[in-house]
Amino acid sequence: MPTITVIEHNGQDHTIEVQSGISLMENVLSNSVPGIDADCGGACACGTCHCFIAEDWSELAGTADPMEESMLGMRPDRTETSRLSCQIQVSDAMDGMVIRLPEYQM
Amino acid sequence: MNQPQQLPDPLTAPLEQIDFSDPRLLEQDAWRPYFARLREEDPVHYQAESPFGPFWSITRFDDIVAVDSNYEVFSSEPTIIIGDLTDDMRVEQFIAMDPPKHDVQRRAAQPVVAPQNLAQMEPLIRSRVVEILDNLPVGETFNWVDDVSINLTTQMLATLFDFPFEERSKLTYWSDMATGSPEIAGGDTSPEERIPALMDCLETFTRIWHERKGRDDGGFELISLLQRDPNTADLVDRPMEFLGNIILLIVGGNDTTRNSATAGILALNQNPAEYDKLRANHGLIPGMVSEIIRWQTPLAHMRRTAKHDVIFQGKQIKQGDKVVMWYLSGNRDESAIDNADSFIIDRANPRHHISFGFGIHRCMGNRLAEMQLRILWEEIMRRFSHVEVVGEPERVKSNFVRGYTSLPVRVHPL
Numbered sequence: 001m002p003t004i005t006v007i008e009h010n011g012q013d014h015t016i017e018v019q020s021g022i023s024l025m026e027n028v029l030s031n032s033v034p035g036i037d038a039d040c041g042g043a044c045a046c047g048t049c050h051c052f053i054a055e056d057w058s059e060l061a062g063t064a065d066p067m068e069e070s071m072l073g074m075r076p077d078r079t080e081t082s083r084l085s086c087q088i089q090v091s092d093a094m095d096g097m098v099i100r101l102p103e104y105q106m
Numbered sequence: 107m108n109q110p111q112q113l114p115d116p117l118t119a120p121l122e123q124i125d126f127s128d129p130r131l132l133e134q135d136a137w138r139p140y141f142a143r144l145r146e147e148d149p150v151h152y153q154a155e156s157p158f159g160p161f162w163s164i165t166r167f168d169d170i171v172a173v174d175s176n177y178e179v180f181s182s183e184p185t186i187i188i189g190d191l192t193d194d195m196r197v198e199q200f201i202a203m204d205p206p207k208h209d210v211q212r213r214a215a216q217p218v219v220a221p222q223n224l225a226q227m228e229p230l231i232r233s234r235v236v237e238i239l240d241n242l243p244v245g246e247t248f249n250w251v252d253d254v255s256i257n258l259t260t261q262m263l264a265t266l267f268d269f270p271f272e273e274r275s276k277l278t279y280w281s282d283m284a285t286g287s288p289e290i291a292g293g294d295t296s297p298e299e300r301i302p303a304l305m306d307c308l309e310t311f312t313r314i315w316h317e318r319k320g321r322d323d324g325g326f327e328l329i330s331l332l333q334r335d336p337n338t339a340d341l342v343d344r345p346m347e348f349l350g351n352i353i354l355l356i357v358g359g360n361d362t363t364r365n366s367a368t369a370g371i372l373a374l375n376q377n378p379a380e381y382d383k384l385r386a387n388h389g390l391i392p393g394m395v396s397e398i399i400r401w402q403t404p405l406a407h408m409r410r411t412a413k414h415d416v417i418f419q420g421k422q423i424k425q426g427d428k429v430v431m432w433y434l435s436g437n438r439d440e441s442a443i444d445n446a447d448s449f450i451i452d453r454a455n456p457r458h459h460i461s462f463g464f465g466i467h468r469c470m471g472n473r474l475a476e477m478q479l480r481i482l483w484e485e486i487m488r489r490f491s492h493v494e495v496v497g498e499p500e501r502v503k504s505n506f507v508r509g510y511t512s513l514p515v516r517v518h519p520l
C-alpha cells in the first residue's frame with residue numbers, strides 16, 4: 001500500500017497507508033487524523049476538507065476545477081498550494097506524498 | 107392562490123392544492139407530512155400559484171446540494187427568500203449576489219469569524235453566558251426565548267460589532283424588522299414600521315462607522331475589518347449595500363442562533379433518553395450542537411432564480427423561475443440522514459446536515475454559531491440538572507425563519 005504523510009498544523013505528522021481510487025479526504029478520515037471536517041461528505045460544497053499539498057507533489061495532485069476553485073476562493077487562509085482533499089483521487093503514484101493541514105476548517 | 111382558512115389535509119389533498127409557502131406550516135409546526143409527501147411523490151415540485159407567485163420546491167438533500175452548488179444556473183440575485191423585494195427598500199447584501207461581487211465582499215468579512223479569532227472571543231462570550239444563566243429565576247416559570255435566547259444572541263451581536271452595549275436591543279429589533287414583512291416571508295410587520303426601523307439602523311451604523319474611522323485603533327470587530335479591507339473601505343458611501351451587509355450580519359447571527367438556543371431545550375425535553383445521555387457525558391455537547399442545528403433548521407429555505415432554461419431531475423425549469431431549496435425538508439431526507447426525524451445527540455457524522463446550506467454561500471458564521479451554542483450548553487450542564495419545559499412553545503409565523511416566540515420553562519439547579 002502507498003503511504004502519504006499528513007502534517008497537522010501543530011507539526012504533528014502521521015504517515016498513513018492509503019487506498020488508491022478513493023479520495024484523499026476519505027483516506028485521512030479513515031486513518032483518524034484530526035484536522036479535516038468534510039461537512040459535505042465530499043461534494044465539493046463546504047470547503048472544510050482544505051489542505052496544502054507540498055510543492056513537489058502539486059503536479060501529481062492535479063489542479064482545481066472551477067467549482068473547487070470557487071470554494072477555495074472563500075478560504076481566508078488559501079495559498080497557492082491549497083486544495084480540497086475530497087477532490088483528489090489517491091493513486092499509487094502518490095506514494096510518499098506530503099500534505100499539510102490548516103489551522104482551522106470553516 | 108388565497109390561503110384558505112384551514113390547512114389542507116397533508117395526506118389526501120391534491121398536491122396542487124397545497125401551498126408550500128404558507129407560513130402557518132411553520133407557525134403550527136404542521137410541515138412534516140407535507141414535505142415528506144413531496145420528497146416521496148414529487149421531490150422537484152412546481153407550484154403554479156402562491157401569494158409569492160409560482161415557484162419550484164426542491165426537497166431532497168442531494169438535489170438541494172446540487173442547486174446550492176450551481177451558482178452558474180441558480181442565481182442568488184435579486185434575492186434569496188421566496189418573496190420579492192419591496193421596491194421602497196432595496197438593500198443589497200452579498201448573500202444575494204453572484205460572483206464575482208459576492209466573493210469580493212464575503213472575503214472581506216469572513217476573517218472576523220475565522221476560528222482563531224473566535225477562540226479569542228470565547229472567554230468574553232463565556233462570561234456573558236455565565237452571567238445570564240446565574241441570574242435566571244430559580245423556582246419560577248419564565249420564557250426561555252426572552253430571558254436566555256434573545257438576551258444571549260443580542261449580547262453576542264453587540265460584541266461582534268462592538269455596538270454600544272446599552273443600546274443592544276435595537277439590534278434584535280432591526281433583525282425582526284428586516285425579516286418580518288408579509289411580502290418577504292409571510293410575517294406580520296408593516297412597511298410603516300419596517301422602513302423607518304431600517305433607516306434608523308442605517309443611520310446608527312453610519313455614525314458608528316465614522317466614529318470608528320476617526321479612532322482607527324486597529325480593532326478586531328466587524329466594522330474596523332470592513333474599513334481596513336480595500337474592497338469595502340468605502341462601503342459606507344454605498345448606503346443600500348452598507349445597510350444590506352450590516353443587516354445580513356445581524357440577521358445571520360441573530361434569529362438563527364437564538365432559535366437554536368431554544369430548540370435544544372425543546373428537543374431534549376421531547377427526548378428524555380437523549381437528555382440522560384447528555385447528563386452522563388458532557389463530551390457529547392459539540393456533536394449535540396450540530397444535531398440541534400439540524401433538527402431545528404433555523405432557516406427553512408433559501409431561494410434561487412434560474413438564469414436560463416435547464417432540465418433538473420427531468421423537470422423543465424425555465425429562465426426566471428423561482429427555485430426554493432427547502433432545507434427543512436433536506437434535513438429530514440432519509441436517503442441522506444439515518445432516522446432523520448429523530449433527535450440523536452451522538453450521531454457518527456453530525457455536521458452532515460443542510461442547515462448552513464452548501465456551495466459558495468454556505469453560512470459564513472457556522473463556526474461562530476456552533477461555538478456560542480457549545481458554550482451555552484457547557485454552562486447549562488454545569489448548573490442545572492434539568493431545564494424543564496412546562497408549557498407549549500409558540501412559533502414564529504414565517505416561511506423563512508423557523509423559530510419560537512416563547513417557551514415556558516423552569517430550571518432545576520444541580
Ligand code: HEM
Nearest residue numbers: 200201358359362363461462463464467468469470471475
Ligand atoms: C445556527 C445558526 C445559523 C444558521 C442555521 C445559518 C444559516 C445560514 C444559511 C442557510 C445561509 C445560506 C446558505 C446558502 O445559501 O447556501 C447562511 C448564510 C450566511 N450566514 Fe448564517 N446561519 C447561522 C448563523 C450565522 C451567524 C452566527 C452569522 C454571523 C456571522 C451568520 C452569517 C451568515 C452570512 C454572512 C451568510 C451569507 C454567506 C454568503 O452569502 O456567502 N450566520 N447562513
Ligand code: FES
Nearest residue numbers: 040042044047086
Ligand atoms: S468535503 Fe466538503 S468540500 Fe470537500
